[in-house]
Amino acid sequence: MNEKKRIRLGVFEMMNPSNGMPTWTHPEGRGDDWDRLDYWVELAQELDAAGFDFLFFADTYGYATLGGRMPEEVAAHGIQFPALDPMLAITALARATENLGFVVTSPTTVERPYATARRFASLDRFTQGRIGWNVVTGSSQATTDELFGVTETLSHDGKYDAADSFLDTCLKYWEHSWDDDAEVRDRARRVYADPAKLHRVEVDDAYQRSQGIFAVPPTPQRTPVLFQAGTSDRGRAYAARNAEAVFIQGQTIESAAAHVRDIRDQAVRNGRRAEDIAVVTGMTVTVAPTRAEAEALRAEYEELLGRDDAAVMFAGITGLDLTGLDPETRVVDLTTDLGQTLIQRYARQDPEMRVGDILDQFRTKAIRGFQVTGTPEEVADEIEAIIDGSGIDGIMLEPTFGGPAAYRAFIDLVVPVLAGRGRVGAPEGSTLREHISGTPRLAATHRAHRLTASAPAHTPVD
Numbered sequence: 001m002n003e004k005k006r007i008r009l010g011v012f013e014m015m016n017p018s019n020g021m022p023t024w025t026h027p028e029g030r031g032d033d034w035d036r037l038d039y040w041v042e043l044a045q046e047l048d049a050a051g052f053d054f055l056f057f058a059d060t061y062g063y064a065t066l067g068g069r070m071p072e073e074v075a076a077h078g079i080q081f082p083a084l085d086p087m088l089a090i091t092a093l094a095r096a097t098e099n100l101g102f103v104v105t106s107p108t109t110v111e112r113p114y115a116t117a118r119r120f121a122s123l124d125r126f127t128q129g130r131i132g133w134n135v136v137t138g139s140s141q142a143t144t145d146e147l148f149g150v151t152e153t154l155s156h157d158g159k160y161d162a163a164d165s166f167l168d169t170c171l172k173y174w175e176h177s178w179d180d181d182a183e184v185r186d187r188a189r190r191v192y193a194d195p196a197k198l199h200r201v202e203v204d205d206a207y208q209r210s211q212g213i214f215a216v217p218p219t220p221q222r223t224p225v226l227f228q229a230g231t232s233d234r235g236r237a238y239a240a241r242n243a244e245a246v247f248i249q250g251q252t253i254e255s256a257a258a259h260v261r262d263i264r265d266q267a268v269r270n271g272r273r274a275e276d277i278a279v280v281t282g283m284t285v286t287v288a289p290t291r292a293e294a295e296a297l298r299a300e301y302e303e304l305l306g307r308d309d310a311a312v313m314f315a316g317i318t319g320l321d322l323t324g325l326d327p328e329t330r331v332v333d334l335t336t337d338l339g340q341t342l343i344q345r346y347a348r349q350d351p352e353m354r355v356g357d358i359l360d361q362f363r364t365k366a367i368r369g370f371q372v373t374g375t376p377e378e379v380a381d382e383i384e385a386i387i388d389g390s391g392i393d394g395i396m397l398e399p400t401f402g403g404p405a406a407y408r409a410f411i412d413l414v415v416p417v418l419a420g421r422g423r424v425g426a427p428e429g430s431t432l433r434e435h436i437s438g439t440p441r442l443a444a445t446h447r448a449h450r451l452t453a454s455a456p457a458h459t460p461v462d
């Protein structure tokens, strides 16, 4: 008999006024709340009590630009701007919750590996193993580079090559600088840590140079749960090599199933097991006691993003100003060194799709995944069909109007139906990795275990 898969539940958030769509003006929006720590604490507590596995924070240093300048809409309409740094709120959220995991996005382009490793290790200690890292090469790259004074920009694939080296450096510090029993804290012998059990990390490659001993002793998970989100061809290869959880924005069961198969096949070719990678999809659920009410809510929501705002958001992600292109341009002919996920999504959907068609679709769906609308039973049916038909392991709810009302509707109306069908329940274990994969440490098949603290002594040069 086929056992029904437990659906992992997460929430997709950004620490800005709206969460993706500029919805902060709506009565259910959070225009006045988003920068209050208590708002996030209360939200985390609600999700924790409802049995959610994790709260995921997308994040970027940058903002959308057109022609190198911030378009008026960004500030005037609050399009993913302004924003606070979610990492700084995590300890407060963890302290107020018991089981909920937290995933924080941090880019490999402008950060430094050692600082990133130390921050996430500290968070793993403070949260008692409930932290994950969404490893991204980064969106809004143009503005981020300006803010950080970066003048040398890598190609799209080069950024992923650099991200491999970045993550390897972090993994060496997390997994190989301290033996499991190196931290002894022996007062009588006056030995805090056994120096013989510490190892010096040495990295010196085309992208990173870092040497030394990690300052943070082993933490409950050692490595934060590794999430990944870019789904271009190179992004998928990165995920198959490194990620433990991949975040996709599924659009149809068929395309999501193909995506899941592709990533898992690639993982197997890398010596991993298919089940080493959990796939979670973004999902916007609009649920109400009757179908008519749910559809009315959905229609209200679709009115919130104007075409100009949509174009600005699209440009922020891809670097492409669609309004300045011939509407007859084929999507397959677009190129960018910024995010390729969106363009490839449309090109895969229909190779003949034109630039003029994208904005209409993007305006109502933006960067979201499956759009599920209906009564609690209908929504639960569709979620089960998506999970069972695609091989996806979990969903990340995308709130509609920005505030917690959408989660509350889901928690009150849909969770009981899914629970009744044995599809959701309290998270397994106390660490985020246990919630996702059942074990507290990186799988034995992960390449982190084949790395060592030191680089090979010397690569012969002829």
Ligand SMILES: Cc1cc2nc3c(=O)[nH]c(=O)nc-3n(C[C@H](O)[C@H](O)[C@H](O)COP(=O)(O)O)c2cc1C
Pocket: 057, 058, 059, 060, 105, 107, 135, 136, 137, 138, 139, 140, 156, 229, 230, 231, 232, 233, 234, 235, 236, 247, 248, 249, 338, 339, 340, 341, 342
């Ligand atoms: C679903 C999804 C979520 C993402 N979330 C973030 C994010 O929060 N912050 C960020 O800087 N980049 C984010 N990205 C950008 C990617 O991680 C990646 O850096 C960018 O899309 C370029 O890679 P690609 O061509 O593979 O898409 C996201 C991408 C996708 C597809």
